[in-house]
Amino acid sequence: MKTTVQKKSSSIIVAVEGRIDTTTARQLQQQINTLAAETSHLILDCTELEYVSSAGIRVLLAAHKTMSQKNGTFSLTKVSSEVKDILEITGFSEILL
């Protein structure tokens, strides 16, 4: 997994490339925790995202919760159909997309 962070005045966009699974989830979580403190609108660009495992979904869920608690937003953009399927199966598409 590789991430590219783009900071804007009103939001921060994190572009994720590759897979979010057990081995990379922790890294992404730490990065998101840091960035969440800096903005109220965190956007995950999923153009290059290939796969999200359940551990990965947990990170997204945690990010969503964190941002909601500070009255911000956390959203995913440009989600591929494969990732969308995973989110829909687990039922999280409603709150994450």
Added chain:
Amino acid sequence: MKKRKLMIQVSALLVAFFLAGGVLAALLVYKSATRTYLSAKNDMITRDIEAVRKTTISNSGINWFFDFAYDHYDEIKASVDLENNAWSDLIERENLGDSIYYDPEVVYNAIEKSSSYEEKVKIASSIYSTLKYQMDYDSNSYGYGNMFLISADSEHSGFVYYQADDYGGVDGLTDGESEPFYVGMKLGDRLDLDSDESTALGKISLGKSDQTEFEIYTGQIGDLKYQSHYMAFCPIVFKGRTQAALVIDYNWNEFRESLINSILIMLVLMFAGIIVICGIIILQLRRIAVKPLAQLQGAVKEYSRSKDSARAVDIIGRIKAKNEIGVLADDVSALAVEIDSYMKENMKLVGERERVAAEMELAAKLQADMLPSVYPAFPDRQEFDVYATMTPAKEVGGDFYDFFLVDNDHLALAIADVSGKGIPAALFMMMSKILIQNFAMMGLPPATVLEKTNEIICRNNEEEMFVTVWFGIMEISTGRITAVNAGHEFPIIRTAGGDYEILKDKHGMAVGGMPGLRYKEYEIQLEKGGALFLYTDGLPEAQNTDEEMFGMNRLVEVLNKHKDKMPVDVLAEVRNEVNSYVGEAEQFDDLTMLEITLI
């Protein structure tokens, strides 16, 4: 062996260094000793020859004699008149008084002016006999090789005034009876000596030097016994004219021998000194470097054999070197202690790891025992057959399946996948499984079971864990299943005599996703002879070495290939297929399957 090598290397280096230094020093010593020896000798000769010169010129009338003798040497030698009054007649006639002793010029003029030829010969004879006695005496007294007086006048080059006879010492001379060992040249003899500018004699003759000049000359001189000469020339000047040269002549070979002898003694002393210094340095080296190194080496060897750090520290502690080797010894000592404590730490870690492994093994067994694993599961029920397996990726897993009778006609079926893996997932799985079973056993409908489970999980879910669950309750008599899908994979269902097909059922959010979730139930009909296949994502997402997933299409294909078999065989076939697909690739996710069929 190594230490001896070091000793040899250093010793060879030292010896080579000192030999080179010795040779260089010997050369320097030879040069400076030669110079010192010669200059000391020269000083001595100069002093002595000066003394002889003074004696010679105190011989009144000698300056006149030098000039007169050229043409009359035969007459002078022939005149033997013991009753010689010529001097006293002259002194009286010319009224010379005491000036005869201190004024050579007055004496010279007086002899020339007022003496007859016969008187002159007599006076010259008298001067000559004084000269002979003085030179014989001085020569034998100082002990030089040869002593002679020659003309320094270029017109009379090689004219000899006198050469001292050699009696082997002044005693031999004064005894009066002994014969001389060597009879020198007499007045009027000739001596073949170079007197051009480059020679010492030349310098004196041409008036270029009024000091004693030295020269090493090789070749026969007159009838001197040897061929290598070390000569000193002392000029005798009269009225600004160099009349004669007083010469002292050594046998240069003998002279050099004594010089070399003295240098040899110096060299021997020097080399003895070098050997002593070399020895001391080598001994010191042995004491301060080689011995402590050998001790250290021994300690290291001993330690690597016995692994006894206390002993190694003790041995090393005896090394007294106060240099880098001493520091090294301390470091090695510290290292041994460090290795020891590291080993102990490591042993502890290994023990710890073994304990954890044992606990994990127990936990894995405990977890496996939680899941129904005795088949046939319901030996007294002939209407249906159910079979399930769970293969964790690690020792313990986050997946689970479950089936149990709620009452006589209702069979609960569950398959679930906790987010994450390992121990946290296993703990979460245990909790989920028990909650679901408990609520189900209370006779609640499936949606309510999951909603209540969700409520309890969300109460203390700081870690944002969730679990995807497919949960259904089948009415055994009719095959009607009331099910809820909380974020889980689609079930795969087969009608009697039909093919397996993916059932795209209604989805809710995974249990634990957020508080207050509401789930929607749906119903499916399981036909007699039909089957329901449930699984976790570990199955379609199993990867081969090229990181390609097994996939749903391949799964359905495999199921249809074996659709006529009983659940236990169907699961085994799927398992085989997945194993051969995955090959050597590592299993990342738990892999769980469940199938039920109505008979």
